[in-house]
Amino acid sequence: MNFLALAALVAVACQPAHALWPQPTSVETGSTTLKLSPVFTIAVSGLGVPNDVWDAVFRTEAALNKDKLGRLVVGRGASDASSFSKAKTLSKLTLSLEKGAKWTSITSEAQKAPEDRDEAYHLTIPSDGAAATLTANSTLGLYRGLTTFGQFWYEHSGTTYTVDAPVKIQDAPAYPYRGFMLDTARNFFPVADIKRTLDAMSMVKLNQFHWHIVDSQSFPLQIPGFTDLAAKGAYDASKVYTANDVKDIVSYAGARGIDVMVEIDTPGHTAIIAEAHPEFIACPGATPWATYANEPPAGQLRFADADVTKYIGDLFRAVSKLFPSTMFSTGGDELNTNCYDIDEPTQATLNSTGRTLEQALDDFTKSTHKVLQDSGKTPVVWEEMVLDHNVTLSADTKVIVWISSANVKAVAESGHKLIHGASDYFYLDCGHGAWVGDFPTGNSWCDPFKSWQLSYTFDPVANLTADEAKLVLGGQHLLWAEQSGPSNLDDTVWPRAASSAELFWTGPGGNVSTALSRLHDVAYRMRQRGINAIALQPEWCALRPGACDLTA
């Protein structure tokens, strides 16, 4: 036997053959080969099964036929073929809800508040050919179970099979908020790119799409009653999300167990509104921009102005109607006070009303957040709103950490529920050099690149008391798009963002060495489904788990 074959044997010995991602909380698998019948079907027992459940069933059956993923071992499964003749055949998977549970759509379950989502499921795949069973308390749980079921199957010479039967899985997520944030304002992403991203998210059980849809550079969202914002603020007429596009994306996400939380960042990050309403924006295009904004162009809402406050409230009400989520992010990051110091209208308003800028910000926040609450939404804000400002926030307001993981403790001490998204662990755009011009030696502000290994080893409750730990809703990877667009979306995000998907589903403490082979599987399967995930290693390593470990 030559050394490569030897390495292959070593590999099989040093890792579980199955490749589930995220790893279930409780899983037992065997080593029996089980074939999938050419007439394999997924049955749903019960009456009044929602359409999106049927759609999920059909998509799962289609993927089992289309994936045609060869097992990640030398020969890509050729060595498995010998066992096909003796292998039993699985003809059926039966889905059912636990006794007493009611049939509701996956979409409606996914769009509940994170705390109310039930994603638990129970999956068994016997090795004798008897029907596999999937049960859960909710259709969302059934959907997660279908995703897990789909990860067991490989193809070789026309046979679809698993080598891990029998299987017994009891699974539920450690955290209810497992997200991904995309910025569609610095550069535009067509609807098809967002749908493909939702497909990838659902493959690793992410359940929250945080859509940072507009910013100072462009306003691609077409809002009924406020269409002038996109008409004048989008990069061009082809780079707009219509109300129908939003509806399409929200329902596509919902059917995949994903809720869409929109963000209309205010009062900063709003310069582009000047295109339609110059009267609402302070220090428009002020230079040097670095003095008045974190990114060009400068320009922020004149939030001290009652008309602006009313306008944004009305805007929030209209946007709320487009997004069924219980959550709505109002941003609140990187507010630049220099901009208001030179803005005469703002200074005049503050003087006439006898308020400080902070008092005006408090009024603005209370007023705009009240509109959201009246619309049935829970406000979500970036960390500065609790760490840097003295604004009144409702107790249920959720806070996203972004500047640094060192700020998690302080945010938790505010008593608000928090979402992890610290730049030092979860920013996907770091480490690709400076995007700012005339900066020869510059690198990105959040250097270095955040590897999947780094985010995978993050501890969500580091330095938190037991009570503070209860405030952690989960977390997300984020892609700011200064240097991203459709051309590098998939490979910038995948499979890296899968690391937080497992971190927040399975919980912390995962081992990067054993995780690697499973993450290869995620990347290979994503590529089979048209998602351009990168190669994490030379294929030689991908087919020989452990053989390329540092100390192997």
Place this chain on the structure above:
Amino acid sequence: MNFLALAALVAVACQPAHALWPQPTSVETGSTTLKLSPVFTIAVSGLGVPNDVWDAVFRTEAALNKDKLGRLVVGRGASDASSFSKAKTLSKLTLSLEKGAKWTSITSEAQKAPEDRDEAYHLTIPSDGAAATLTANSTLGLYRGLTTFGQFWYEHSGTTYTVDAPVKIQDAPAYPYRGFMLDTARNFFPVADIKRTLDAMSMVKLNQFHWHIVDSQSFPLQIPGFTDLAAKGAYDASKVYTANDVKDIVSYAGARGIDVMVEIDTPGHTAIIAEAHPEFIACPGATPWATYANEPPAGQLRFADADVTKYIGDLFRAVSKLFPSTMFSTGGDELNTNCYDIDEPTQATLNSTGRTLEQALDDFTKSTHKVLQDSGKTPVVWEEMVLDHNVTLSADTKVIVWISSANVKAVAESGHKLIHGASDYFYLDCGHGAWVGDFPTGNSWCDPFKSWQLSYTFDPVANLTADEAKLVLGGQHLLWAEQSGPSNLDDTVWPRAASSAELFWTGPGGNVSTALSRLHDVAYRMRQRGINAIALQPEWCALRPGACDLTA
């Protein structure tokens, strides 16, 4: 006027409107709008015009119709439309060779030794509608001129036009070797990906594709007489370059003014040969791999063995027949002596022949290089062959610097012609985290990421005497594929690699601030042609040159 329009005006004022890349050595442009006639044609004057010249003419005409690139200003050219009615129309571009020059194919000119390539050309585009003229001493020069001509044109509301007439350009490259290296062994790239890469290379006048085609992880090259290497060493039967694929790629490159230099890295980076010939490989799969190789798997040629030396000589002869280039890289990097210390056959051979390992390496190098010279090839090696080993190299052997730019001086002092490719400036794979497994805190060995600004500001003759400077042939960006594959090829390489294309064509000293707007143009035009170049900045910045500069 609002601030965005204002910013647009500022932008126009602070940069040349035209967007040529690389910048010609001598260029005069006006500011008159000139339309391209719907019946615009490119005429070639002379008899016996080679087919690849006609093909280049047809491709240029096709691109003028298909690019449909909007000018990178606010409105994407809407403000230009008013001048269309008054604008003159260009109906013809005439190509001709200088008096006395002979018609030879672009391919044969491109495949000459770098020192013998003539890429100079002279281009004029009158503003009055008179025919544009392109002259050169060679068809390769005409091809470069066609590429430049193609960069002047934008499209708006069905009109193809330039705003830079009249144009007068006299151009020639500062350095004759301007390359790009791709590793197709760590991960495989289909022929279509390589052709698309050649298209992108030709858009920025790169003229050398350095094909690191095989390595220790896989052997995708099918060589007549040595087909067992790919049959047993390729990742699978679908991941092989047949002799016809090579012929296809070489001719596709030649027609685009690009020479293909193959690299068969020896005696290191050869572990995969053990799949077909275990008897030729020392320390196959030895562990820990890090002791015996820079990357897994360990295994190097038993170069002290006369049979191995003869085999590699025969292999080089066969590979030489597939690649018409005057250059052939034999590698020679990262030779690991520990591997031979534990290899009994090698130790026995050294003892029986009374040679040291270095003496055996000298014999191997002399013998295999002689085969190349007898085949009409100039050997090319990595820097260690002159800096770390005492091997006999012919005076014409060319040396590629890769470890560090700090080694350039020492390589130049060896008296060999050198090619820049230092990892601290030109490695495209750096800064994406560790690919080695079980390495949670690891980043790439050549951190950080090498930005386009960094390579753009490289000085090819730093610390060199005038005579040493004459040894600099040029340089290249390189992509090692441990973490790359078809899914991230384009956006990892483009437009970053265009920075060395301009550095080595126009010469050093370029200004990153004014280069940025032209590089945006390269990226936008590449995307129009199906090459997934990344967005360098938010589109807001791309349409407002200078507005996002650090100090703007």
